[in-house]
Each structure stands twice: as structure tokens, then as C-alpha cells.
Amino acid sequence: MAEFRMPSLGADMDAGTLVQWLVKPGDGVKHGDIIAVVETQKGAIEIETFQTGKIEKFLVDVGTKVPVGTPLALIRTEGEAKPAAAAPPPLAAAAPRPIPAPPPRVAAPAPPMVPGEAAVAASPAARKLAQERGIDLSAMTGSGPGGAITYADVERRLAAAGVAPTAPAERKPGAWLDLAAMRTAIAAAMARSKREIPHYYLEHQVDVTGCEQWLAQKNAALPPDSRLLIGALALKAVALACRRYPAFNGFYRDNKFEPSPAVHVGVAISIRGGGLAAPALHDADQLLLDELMRRMRDLVARTRAGRIRGSEIADPTITVSSLGERGVEALYGIIYPPQVAIVGLGKVVQRPWVIDGAIGPRSVVTLTLSGDHRVSDGHAGALFLAEIGKLLQEPDKL
Amino acid sequence: MTLAADKPHLSRAHMLDLLQRMIRIRRFEEKCYELYTQEKIRGFMHLYDGEEAVAAGVIPVLEQRDRIVATYREHGHALVRGVPMTKVMAEMYGRQEGCSRGRGGSMHLFDAATNFYGGNAIVGGGLPLAVGLALADQMQRNDLVTACFFGDGAVAEGEFHESLNLAVLWELPVLFVCENNLYAMGTALARAQSETDIQKKAACYRLASEAVDGMDVIAVEAAARRALHAVRESGKPYFLECRTYRLRAHSMFDAQLYRDKAEIDAWRHKEPIARFRAWLEVNHMIHPDDLSRMEAAIDAEIAEAVTFAEAGTWEPVEQLTRFTYAETSIPAGR
């Protein structure tokens, strides 16, 4: 059975209205016969069939407007259809794939973002220099049109601050923020934290031999820049533990605790020259380890290069600080308000350990918790730490 | 050139050949119509039904090295000229196996191998081009003719007048072939021209000319032979007006509000293929078997062309900007 469809008659024809049949069911038709009249925006056009046979049945009522390609009638062809009169192949088959826009000829450079940018009028060149040298534009006045800050204005500011404006290509690590300003800010935050938050401290020693073995096996197949570090396992374990113990994941504001629905783990990163920042790894509980490791590396690199976004600084729901590389066995951190906990990770050491009654060497790490006693107490803290330790016994499940 | 060369040789073989050329065009156009309604062919498409005698009568008389400029109603011209049907069909489909790499479609068939210079979609736009091709041949002392096909619509464009004037002034070997099908899209000749005798206009430019019944393929061939003989002998241009008729609409999407059915039917009775076949039958030059064999071979060729086009590939989008400019290196100087 062949279909007689609404034909396309023009480049801009999308649909047509069937206004008249010139045959009726049962009539014989042959290739080239005009069998219907269609009304289009240009007028009435007669349409012909390319099949030979008998009209079996009409499918569309006279007076209906249908899109091009809609079957209008069925034609019962005689025996085998002639090759030239074969049923038309499905219309969609050969549609060309949509043409994507050609790639832009020039790649735009990634815009440097300064946290807390207000609507300051400054030229692009001035902005770039300010951001590289850690100058706060909002604290400046400009000599350009309408008070806009120009490149020369920023240069003058740098000269006054005693910082030589080096060629833009040179980028000193840690110079993304005025270090003096950064330390001032840290001082204020830490003092406030100690003043306002009643800290309690817990310590837990965790056997991470299993972790190390699992990592060794996993990393054997990976290139150096993709290898997992134990810090990533710890971050994931902390994030998962936060799900079970929400009292450690959230903010204390306006005299009450707001648990956070998401777990954004702040990663404390030291910056050469004395700086410190703890930007967030968002939704850390949902990241696969490889991805978590990759994002952690990215975060560290960007922090040290001065390319952190404002949102990344502002929204960690708990922080993890690790000084293992520095050789310290345990650290008792100060909570970053408005967070309510900070987990510390020391260095992994070989210790004599008792297993099944015998003494043997194990890799052990000291986990610490500094908790906000307004929100949680030692009992909860102990459970939280124990959970982290338990999770680290099954690294393959992280 | 002997006189015999400028008269058609009325052998049976030649007659069948003429008929075959015309039927081949007609069937190809029918298939294109069908494919267009199925959206396999898109954009604008202009069919040649009724005018086959002009292309079939003129083009075989040209030599392979001669040049042809045609319009957007050029499927028949391309086929008779020898552009492979597979490549023409693939071009209609927009596939890169088409004669213009799929980039031109129905209106822009180009083929360097057969000296086929398009496929020009601006009415009248090909005439200056033809003048230029002939100018180059004259300056390079090439013994070539450029045949330029256009319609009655082009006669209204300034380029028509400029081109005829230049060709005569500079004595260029151009054969101007006006396919007067009485309509420029929807405008009848009488409503577009103060003087509807187109051949008369050629005379105003001192251009040698002739008018011929474009529905009679033998008459067209005879006229073409006379014309080409004149051009080659004198090096001067010639104007051939072929009086014909377009049986289908201007293009696919045309309700033909501008002419009535009675007129079309009247012309259908004079259409070149039926008329020539009847003449051949009366003169016992054709047998029904000849016809069915011919049609079967043509249908097979068309089916093969459709298969070829269907199997064609799309030019990769990454190649979009290729050949906007030549890919040879540009000399820096000296």
C-alpha cells in the first residue's frame, strides 16, 4: 500500500490546505495523473500522483490544512510497484544534520575575575593590572573620563605602595591579593572565631594502611598528574560523614544553626608568602574520587595563581586542613565562621600497632576535630570522627 | 566549411538521437518534480518541459571545446552537453559528489570538463559573462564559439542591450540564443515589451539574426547549424530567437494565476516530443520497440542517478569556507 503525501512545492511552503479531490476511492490512477487540488499562499495548485494503482482510502478531509509530508490518501499499487513509482522513502531519513556555527576565529582570553567586584569604572587594562597586583579598585579614584580608573592610575598606586609594577607577563605567586590585606583579614576572622565560638577538640588515630595499599594499586596504572592522594580520600570521607552527622555541616548565624542541604568542603590552601585561603569543593559527597582529585588540584593551582571565584571563598560548609606534608602529626584548627567545624589531618606515620594480639607496623594518621560547642558536643564529635575513620577502612567504597 | 555541415542530416539514427535527447530531458525533469515534492530537492527549481527542442537542437551542433552559458533553467542544457546525469542529480540533492560540489543546487550547475559555465540565477547576468569568454577567445585567437542561452525576460534587462552592443562592436564569436517562452516568470511578453518581436531588437544592433519555431527540433537544429556556420566564418556574433513554450509553471511553487489552462493545453498539442514522435511515425522512422527500449534505458539511467544521489555524502561543515579564495599561494611580489 503506497501513501500519497502532501508535496513540497516550494522553498517556503510548510503546509497546504486540501481543497478538492479529483478522484474517489476505487478509481484507478497512474503516474502523472492530477488527483487533487491544494490551496497555498500563492494560490490553488494541482498536485499529481507518482504511483499507479487504485485509490484505496482518503486520510484527510477536504478543507484541512496539513504540513508538507502528511499522508493524504492510500493507493493500492498493482502487484509490484514500478521502480520509478516506488513508495517514497521516509522523509526524515536524509535530513542534513544541523549546521553548527563555525568555530570563532579568535579565542577570547578567559576574563580574570576579582572577588567582590563592584561596578567600578575602570578600563580593561587597568582592571587586569589591578587584579594581577592585588590592588582594590573600589578603594581608588580615577583620572579617566567620568572618573574612570586608567592603567596609569593603577601604576601610580603601585608606585606609591612601593610595589614595582612589573611587566604583566610576570606573575609572582601569592601576589593575587595584597598579602598585607590578606593577613589583616585572616587576623580579624580568627580573632572573632576564638572570641565567639566555644571550641572543643577531639583526636582520633586512624589506621590507613588499607588506604595506602589501595592507592598504590590504583595509582600504578595512572600518570603522575592523575594520581590520587590520601588527602582526597580524607576529603571524601569527611563529606560522606557530614551526611550522617549534619551537625557538623552548616552555618551558625543569628544565634541559630542552619544545617546545609549540600556539602561543600573547604580545602585549606597555603599561599607562598604567608597567605591562606580555604575555597570550597562543591558537593564533595557526590564527587567520584578521580573527579574530586582533579578538582582539588585545580583549586590549589588556581588559588596559588590568584584565580579563585568569590563564590568559592564564601560558601564552604565545613573545612578540612591538612599539614601532613609539613611533618606535623596533629593540628587543632580554628573554625572559620560561620562554619561550625574544622577537621585536621596530620602526617601519615608508621606506628607499632596491635592487630589480632600481635604487634606490627601500620600507617596511622591523626584526625582531629575542632567543633562548635553551641551546635555539637563531644559525644557527637566522637561519633563523627569514628565515622570518618570507618569510611577510611574501605577506600574502594569512597 | 562545406555547406553539408550546416544542414541537418536526416538519417534515422540521427532522428532517434534527437528524440532520445528530448525524452531524456523530459523524464529527468519529471523525476526532479517528484523528488522535489518529497523534499529531496530543495530551494528553487525550474523545469524545462516543452522547451527541450531548443537545447537538443542547438547544443549537439556545438563542439566540445566551445563554451556554454545558461540560465537557472539549465538541467536540459547540462544533460545534452554531456554533464553526467549522476553528477547533475547529486548536485540537485546538494551532495558533494554533485558537479558543483553540492554547493550550487539546481540553479548553479557548472562543469569545467564540458565548458559549461553555469547555471546563472540573475536574469540577464550571464550575457556579459558570455561576452567576456568570447572576448578572451578572440584575443587569444582561439577558434571557439560561446553559446549564451537566456529567456525573453532577460531582454528587458540592461545587460541584454549592453552585451549585444559590445558583442557586435568588438566582433565577438557569441551565439545568443533567446528561448522565448512568452513569459518572464508570471509576466507575459506583451506586458513587458513595447516591441514583442525580439528578433527585431537584434537588428537594431546590426546583429545577424533569425527566428525559428522552437517546438520543431529539426528546424532548431537547422537554424543552429546556419548560425554557427556564420559565427565561425565571420567571427561575428549571431542571434537566434527560438519561439517556444513552458508547459510547467515558472518554478515549483507557482499557482500560474497569470495564464489560463486553455492556453497551456493548446501549446501541449504542439509540444516538441509528441510532435516529433508523430512525425517519425508517419515517416516510418520509428518502431514502437525503439521507443520502449529508449524509455527503458532512460528510466534505468535516471534510477541509477537517483541511487547515486541518495548515496551521496554531505560536504563536511569544516570545509565551508574552502574555495572562497583559491588555495594556491599568492605571490608576494615580483
Added chain:
Amino acid sequence: MQQDAMQQQPVHAGTIETTYREAVREAIRDAIKRDSRVFLMGEDVGRYGGCYAVSKGLLAEFGPERIRDTPLSESGFTGAGIGAAMAGMRPIVEVMTVNFSMLALDQILNNAATIRHMSGNQFGVPLVIRMATGAGRQLAAQHSHSLEGWYAHIPGIKVLAPATLEDARGMLWTALQDPDPVLIFENVMLYNMTGKLAADAGAVDIDKAAVRRAGRDISLITYGGSLWKTLEAASSLAADGIEAEVIDLRSLRPLDDATIMASVAKTRRAVIVDEGWRSGSLAAEIGMRIVEQAFWSLDAPLGRVCSEEVPIPYPRHLENAAIPQAPKIVAAAKAALGRL
């Protein structure tokens, strides 16, 4: 007008004192002598000697086949040039001025620019079209256009604006050897310009911009007849302690982005001087490219000095006010530097 402003060649036996007009004439002579495919075709190029006397004497030297007078049929003879180029010749079509080129626009856009791409690279059009352009001779609205920017919009052709004697002498040969259509715009105010030219001056490249004056405070980007006004403006600015870098685009399609961006990276400011009308001008295109490619270098908003949005009027004072002038360029530069 003299080209001394940027003359860097020492005067010695190897230089000649000549004019822009004569340099163009010499370029045509040289091409016709060296390449048998080259011929000149246009209105009044033969007997009359050329509307601007560029082809004076060439008919006597080369004969009517190589120096062809045409009837007033811009579309006809431009199309003929296209066809002849497709069939093996290297024509120089002279359209008397850009003002009359509108009659040939269909042939230029729909044939010359499209044939290679549209035919799938089967045919190319190695044609050169020369046109006089620009205002300044009180020729009024229909004879004073600067439409280089319009043509530079079209893919498939190349557009040149020789502003110096070296370029007037040297661009034509390179353009004739190019396999694609090349349009050469000669500003009417430059024909009488005198200066020194190397006696053996020859073909030059046609795709690079040139830094005509080095500077560090602002980039002044321009082409054609406006080059000299821009250099004059740069001298004025220097007197005020502002060192402007002047870039002569030379090729309007393709634009030499690399030279433009290197300059803006250095100076951080740019003013574009373009004799076309402001809206949708070539200056707008260049400004956009600078924003796309050199945004982070910019220390001031981009500026442009273009023709006022009026048909060019006849009386001198109005015509002068309608087109770019050195004082306007100086003012635009100072505005960019915040030094009004």
C-alpha cells in the same frame, strides 16, 4: 601634496621624482609589457587618455586591443572582464569611479565574488578592477562616494587601498597575478601627489598593513586618502607631546589583524579614520575586531573619525565639514587620551 612626510629613502641617482598618477600608469605599462594576458578596459581609457589621465599615452604605445575603450556599459564590460578572466586573460577593468560601480555591482557580487565557491572550485576569476574613489573636489553627492567598506564586506574578493607612491606602483602587478578578483581603490585626491620613488620600484605585497609612523601613546588606523590627513594630525599631536602611531591598512579585505593588534597592545588606545559614512563603516568592523582581540589592552574607549551622515555637498566649506580632516583626528586622539 607631497609624500615627504614619511620619506625614508635617501635621494640618490636611483630615485625619481614622480606623481601617484604616473606611478599607476607605470604599473599598468609594466604589467602589459611583461604579461601578454593583461589588457586595460574601461570608459575613455584609450583616446581620452583616462578620466584622471592615468592611461595617457598608453593607447599609442600598446594599441586598441590592449587598451580598450568601452561604451558606457559598466555591467556589460565588468561582466566581460569576468568572463575574459575565466577564459585565460588577466584584464584590468577600470570603472571610472566607485560612484558608477553600482551599475556593475551585480556582476561583481553575484559573479566575480561567488563563482569559485559556487562552482566548487572549477572556475576562478583572476580579474583586477581599478576605481577612483573619495570626495574633496566639490563634485557633489553622486560623485563623491567612498564605498571601499561596502566592497570589503564581500567574501570572495580582495580590496586594496594604495595610499603611497610605492603602493600605487607596486600593488597592481601582485593583484594581477592573484587567482581571485582584486579591487583597487585610488583616492582622487592622491593622483596629483608628488614624491620620490625608487627608479626600480616594483611589485609589493597586498595583504599587510604598514606602520607609517611609530608611536607609543595612541594608534591611528586608516587607509587611502585619509592617510595623509592622519599623518598631518600625528605631527600636530607630537607638538603637544603625544606620540601617535599611524597604521596604513593597505589591504581592506583581508584586514591585517596582527599589525593592528600589535599596535593597540602597545599604545592601548585607537582611533580609526575612515572616509566612509560612520554607520556600518569599515571603522566599525575594525573597532569590533579590536574589542574581540585586544580588549584587555584597552585603556580608553575606541574612537573613529568618519564622514558625516549626509550626501556629500557641493560648496567647499560644507564638503570639508562632511569628510575627515586633520583637526577632527587630533580632537579624537586627544579625547581618547583624556586631554581635551
